[in-house]
Amino acid sequence: MKRTVTHLADGRELIYFDRHDDADRSAVDTRTLPPPPQASELRRDRLLGEWVTIASHRQDRTYLPPSDQCPLDPSAPGRPTEIPASDYEVVVFENRFPSYSGRVPDDLHGATPGVGRAEVVCFSPDHDASFATLDLAQVGTVMEAWADRTAELSTLPGVQQVFCFENRGAEIGVTLAHPHGQIYAYPFVTPRTERMLSVARAHRDETGRDLFADVLASERAAGVRVVAANDLWTAFVPEAARWPFEVHLFPHRKLPDLAALSMEEREAFATLYVDVLQRLDRLFGVPMPYISAWHQAPVSTGRDLGYLHLQLFSSRRAAEKLKYLAGSEAAMGAFVNDIYPEDAARRLRAAT
Known part of the structure; x- marks a missing residue:
């Protein structure tokens, strides 16, 4: 390069x-x-x-x-x-x-x-x-x-x-x-990252295990919310998705950030990510608006707790409808989702 x-x-x-x-x-x-x-x-x-x-x-x-x-x-x-x-x-x-x-x-x-x-x-x-x-x-x-x-x-x-x-x-x-x-x-360190690391620390103190690895393992075992996967990555709708269509992409190996990815992991991500993006665009037959966010470990704190993953979500809930942050979400941070995560995953799996 x-x-x-x-x-x-x-x-x-x-x-x-x-x-x-x-x-x-x-x-x-x-x-x-x-x-x-x-x-x-x-x-x-x-x-x-x-x-x-x-x-x-x-x-x-x-x-x-x-x-x-x-x-x-x-x-x-x-x-x-x-x-x-x-x-x-x-x-x-x-x-x-x-x-x-x-x-x-x-x-x-x-x-x-x-x-x-x-x-x-x-x-x-x-x-x-x-x-x-x-x-x-x-x-x-x-x-x-x-x-x-x-x-x-x-x-x-x-x-x-x-x-x-x-x-x-x-x-x-x-x-x-x-x-x-x-x-x-x-x-x-951003508020969401601070919160995730705090929960991960409490989980490790209580169980001795990694929170992110446990979430990934449970989603892969359940399968019902998995959208697509390969040998190195899994894309799934989180169990408590906040957005109508939200997909998390996790590498199977715990890494702190993008710089730590191997060439094989980068290639496997590229294939899976493009597949998921294309599924989103096919869902309603129009380009899907989205935010795609890489969650990486902080530079100097909590790096042992962080687990690289990508969060992809859209505000579109139907062909002609958008989800807006209303009072509960915008003022109180308490999300209400109109679509079952399992249904969102099923629809994305079918969008081939």
Whole structure:
């Protein structure tokens, strides 16, 4: 895998990932851009003990541009974009409107800076593609980028957790239609991860066993919620799924993060993941909006408890209906699901 590091006109880092060593990545960003914004501000919610990030500069981020003005397309004569090259395989660059960054102002005025990093991952140069339509070699390149960034971002000062994810579909709130994901390097451990690790620790103290491995083993044994599987991964609907269609993909070997995956595990994941995404798209005959979220162990705490897995979920509950976070979910965090997880799994198994 060829990895080429360059910089955009405002100094932000951009990295090309190519399967071929002869890829020419000498194109230069010719735009005139303002300097990147400084780090966001962290504020502590004293009632919940959780961090909230205030990033007011993101209010000005690009919002649903016409397809011929997409900033994630390759650059063309007279139309420079965020990617200077006229073509690419997979590319990662610092977000122009980051939630977290290393650009900390000298005078903080007592504020806690949102140090870290926010990156964009472009999965394909094809504006009309989707992750589900990528060939397996391209998925492998994306996984190489995820693993590379996980390893590198984990070494940045102040970073406590690395989160690779994709938001797909206008129904989810995506502001750019081009197939892409993001990576956040957080300066704290996120609330969901803290909660999962707390439950896993209690389970280990009580039973001496690993919580995630026990969940995987029970789902594989029951089979009723398994959507698809191979020798190295299993995809299943969790027993207490919060979303109408939610699938978790677990490797059979306990690993802390993406960087720890073997080549065989990456290839096996690619096959299974694309299969599950295609099943989701076939379910209602329309592209399924979804959030795809990699859960990785934190950088310096709880790594012995963490278990790499991917959570994939959609807000679509029927062909013409979406699930919205209403009072119980949004205000109280108490989810109510309209679809039995066993029924969701059965429908996904049948979507061949």
